[in-house]
Amino acid sequence: MVIKPQTRCDTAQRRREIALAARQLIADKGFEGLRTRDIAERVGINVATLHYHVPSKEALIELLAQSLRDEFIARQERRRRDGVTSLDRLRLEFADFRDIALNNPALHVVMTELADRARRDEKVAAVIRPMQLGWRDHIAAILAAGRDDGSLRPDLDPDAAATMIIGAMINARRHDKDIAFLDRVTAQIERALTRAGGSGGGKP
Amino acid sequence: MVIKPQTRCDTAQRRREIALAARQLIADKGFEGLRTRDIAERVGINVATLHYHVPSKEALIELLAQSLRDEFIARQERRRRDGVTSLDRLRLEFADFRDIALNNPALHVVMTELADRARRDEKVAAVIRPMQLGWRDHIAAILAAGRDDGSLRPDLDPDAAATMIIGAMINARRHDKDIAFLDRVTAQIERALTRAGGSGGGKP
DNA sequence: CCATCCATCAATCAATTGATTGAGAACACC
């Protein structure tokens, strides 16, 4: 199971490894199946060593949440911001989500698990909620701009629509393993938010 | 904690009580915090008695899933089906979701937890997935009818839009405890799916 | 070369947890 021949390494590095292993395990077996022993094994260290770097399971979960937030922020910052119109920027959001769904699906799974846990764990909530709010606000800002510059329909409620978009994308991935379905959903969102409204009528 | 003075009762009734207690506990502490002892205490019986009626925890979870499905089906059937237009019927869906959110919020919480578990538990998946698919198909059918009778926009992709609607409603409830926000989201959905597309422009 | 700190591990602990056992109470039927 574990390949890497272990050498000593400093706490910062070990904590990164531990967070990563925890994430993979959660993606596999869910939060309820998360065991410190499994994490240690995956990292290739003793349980005691794990507890040396991360004092308790609670601290571990907080570490996990922070690790997730860090990656989210990193992704956010490395994005291109060069959309010309608001619609372009919205499409960029769709593309980003699609990219994660394809290349790092565990991220969404763990995100969902943590979001559920945030419901009853204040420590996790303190890390996760701002992240979710930030995402929503980010999309809402794009929508508001699009509404005002005319590239999106004028009767948009930015916050409500942003919530709709995020929920739609997550739900599209929840069941359908087929990425094409996500594309259909984002295409439908786009049609639903642009001005035209299919007023031309008729099916092509 | 437990009030009811216990008397003997038959397996069918006990299993109902157990499923209900399990549901409440999951709503409180999540799947990972579900303990057979806690369930037994909540029902007011001994753990051994619980295991007499429900042989294993796995069986318990399956029972839980079935209990949820039964309630869902029951709700589905007791609904009024008298929407005149498709838009009316869609609004009825919104109202149903709103009603559950207000009067039985635990239902949505447990539903989400079970949906997550279905990812790695085939038994649960076998019960939950058809239920979710049924919901989506139900809404998709309404949308398809609306598209064809002209009360909804002609460029609708019923399955994609249904997924969007469900995801939007769930996501609206996930964070915002305020029911008014759900109303904003459903209002936005409605605007997004009807033909007009705000082509009249301008804010009131 | 030595003292010190850091990282690691084998062994073990205490608590939790799903499940079982064996015996007894409530009930039904005759």
Added chain:
DNA sequence: GGTGTTCTCAATCAATTGATTGATGGATGG
């Protein structure tokens, strides 16, 4: 009242699990 079935519980088990302990090796600086 007798008999068998159904339901219930106190006590207990075996396994799991988060966490600790005490010892060991290695690196670093003097």
